Amino acid sequence: MFNRACLALALLAGVFVTVMSPGPAHAVTDSWAEWAPVSGTSNDYSTTMTQRSAGFPAAQMASDSRANVALPSGASTFLDASTPPGAKYGSSRNSAYINLRPKADTPTGASTTTYAFANPTPDTGWAFVLGDIDSDQVQVQATDENGEDVPATEISSWFQGPFNYAGGTDQPTWNPATSTLTGNPTATDTNGASGWYEPDIRLTSLTFVFTRRAGFPVYQTWFVSRARPIGGTVADVSTSGSCPVESSVLTLVSPYGETLATTSPAADGTYSFGDFATQDGYTVRLSQPDGCAIVGQTEATVSNRGEDGDPASRADFEVRQVIPQAISGTVRDDAGAPVPGATVTLTRPDGTTATTTTGTDGSYLFDDNAVGTGYSVTLTVPEGYTAGPDGTTRSDITVDDTPITDQDFVVNQLAGVSGTVTGGGSGLGGVQVRLVPA
Template sequence: MRGSVIGLLAVAAVLTTTMTASAATERSWGLWAPMTGASGAYSGEVSIAATPQLDATYSSTSRSGSVGVISGASTWLSEGTPVGAIYGSSRNQQYLNLRPKADNASSPSITTYAFERATPTSGWAFTLGDIDADAVQILAIGPDGTELTAAQLGFEGGFNYCAPGVAGKPSCTGDAADVPTWDAGSSTLTGNAGALDTQGAAAWFQPTAPISSLTFTFTRRAGFPVYQTWFSAITRSVTGVVQDTTAGAPISGVPVRITDANGTVIGETVTAADGTYSFPSAVATDGYTVEIVPPAGKTSDEPSRPVDLTEQDGVADFSVRDIVPVAVSGTVRDANGDPVAGAVVALDDGTTVRTKPDGTYLIDTVPVGEHSLTVTAPDGYTVISSPPPFTVPENSETPITDQDFVLRELPALSGIVTAAGAGVGGVVITAEGPDGTVRTVTAADGSYSFPELAAGDYTVRVQTPDGYVVSGPAAREEAVDADDVTGVDFALARLGSVAGMVTTTAGDPQPGATLRITGPQGTVTATTDADGGYGLGDLPPGVYEIEIVLPDGFASASPTSRTITITDAGELIEGQDFVLSPVVVTPTPSPDPSESQEPTPQAPSDGSGGGLATTGVDPWPAVGTGAALLALGAITLIVGRRRRA
């Protein structure tokens, strides 16, 4: 990170460290800048350590709601947890809350951390919390563009930071047995088997290989999905003294610098009056080199020393002495006149020295006679010119100077990967050329570079990261000669998501309803869950039609289809709801027995066209209406006479 915010974060990270029993060893927790952006497109920065500067930017497709940087005042990792036992309590130290892209199993959020420089191989950790009713898959990419193995991720185990008996535990309730499980085959943490929304389930990792990008894919299983991320580091000191063996006393004002495993200078100082120096806080890992620059007229038989801070503080002492005539010196520069450090200069008698940070070298005690010098260029350089042979006269004490070399840096190929106009960090780029295939990873701002390439034709490809599709060509053909090749750019587009509800007119959820989503890649379906919700992720940019398939017994109380558009920004388009109304079925009424029905006249089967045929069921229909009325009258008279009798 090159912004002023990260510079302030790095300083603050040092100031907020927690001291341990050893005065030189410090423990710190990551310091987060405020999260920016909106739901589905958040970003931010985190500073984990200051020396070497261990910073990252992140982008996340997390949805909004209960997300952001949290103070750590009410939830923390106590010293009684496994990670706290090593890195100290995280109480009042910040962490990050994030959620899935949508609250369904098909819309995970993808959060990628792009580190400014590759992480060290020890001395730092990350912890994921509240992994209970959820799952998170972890992907780490090394600086060479290859994926770290599960073993290299350094899974240290699961725990519950609310578990009873944890000293200084947070004010929450948790079960010691409620911890996430780790599947090394898929590099996935999964919460408890019952997908219960509980508290305190966490796991921690100490990676053992350098990382350029770290990606968490977080998926909801049940409940209210949210997860926490902590980063932590341990730093130790490097001290030493520089002695002048000729004078028999310490020497002050000697420049001292320290470089990390990548050869990057991470600290510079000069010796004090007593010859001592100190680099107080460097991440507890291996691969450091401390180097001195002897004063004029002095030389050192061992001007650089390796330092390992993995287990303890480092000590690197040095000695200098007077130069014994006759001395031969010069400078190694590149074609632009810039010094080249680390080049090996050899005298013809087998004596070798390495150029200093300013590109100079010196060989003292060169014997009388004619000599020649050669240089072994560092990786990425080729030799353009070398000095001619020289002669050391007898009885001469005059130094021989200006024995200079010129190198040319091999050309580089570079570009940037963007999505919706912003750089995308952590993307793997490959370049296949005359010497095979090389890989690299984009920096936090999306830029990448292949330095030191041999001349020839190259095929440069972008590997599409999770949550994206390539917008435009995914491969480019480029020719490399003596000059740098720039502008080999690639464009990505984020994948979008859609989510909604299906309810009845009474407001009840409708589970099991089917939605058809038709877009650039054809038609797919989604089914509502027990709460009536549905969701579909990994949708490339384009226009989509969402149509509900009406369940049996329902009609639509809202439009049965709608159209949405997903842009390169990869939106989460929520609220795509449908309302159903139950179909009311009116039953067919049964005949009323009190109502008489006249039969339809039918012609006799013999073709005579005579009177109506008798049905054999009821005698009344067999007679005419008048005869029926006379018969009813006769019955009435008879009944009347009987009642009067």
């Protein structure tokens, strides 16, 4: 296999961020890849291949092909709808492809061309095509998402068959044991003999070893990918007031942690990021509007591998308006009886206070408290009682989108004192006092 040192060429690691307007889901989008200009000299070429499906990782290509490497425009040579890949993904007309050669025009002068992906590829929804395989042969090699060599049996499962894009009868043959596509038996230079492949596992690299059998051969490579929409709904479930869902911000993150896109819903709550490469593992995250709370999940993992509008490709969320909340509790004695008329003081985070007294059932309530942290409630112990074991202050109370309850106090009732005075004779001498519980 190609020396892995060659993979040290810099990968495209930039983050693609875009803001897209919401829109409805629509038909699948298939696009043939784009190429950066080829740089280098004979036996040392490089370029970048970028699938046009957003979210598909770019690939840095390195090749020791001899001169001349070229990027034809696809205007005159292309895969039309009569070819198997063209029938599935659409015509490649006016989409560039790359022409490569052997390292040397000898049977032992094979060239090695490696595409190193910035992140593992999707495991569905893309293909590559090897064209003009006649007086030559090309071996396919790959590494999986863990960087391990992909076995020949797996690579062979990607092979979708031979065809001839020029309408001729010449077609190459595939050897599954060696993962090699070989031209016609006589190594005759013809036109259009091709084979195509659809990988079904995540790859970190793809390598082609191209060998001359006769003449001065060249081979062609196309890449194509499929994209489907990702979207969903942000629903306002407020029971009082309303939450402006269109002020929500949703972020789409790749399976590898890259921010790919942001968007906001329409007034009806629907949103779409647009089309992205078909794979699972995307994450959609929601940031709620000011004054609103998220009900339930704040992020969701989605997959757009299925059909448009598949539930797995949707991330639905709920928000509601935050209503200022009440803080309430009770004051009871150590026997469980309510203590009416007890004074309770609320201290707000800004230092202001409010005071109330308990009702006949021992309850108290402070309403209309804004969201925040640092509230406290303090009980003034009424006459005839002492503080209970849990004290007289409830501190570090946080008000969010639910009422604060059970801020309770217990006080201990003091014992009462009563008695009688008795005397022997007319004076008060010898008074005896006896204390009895009230």
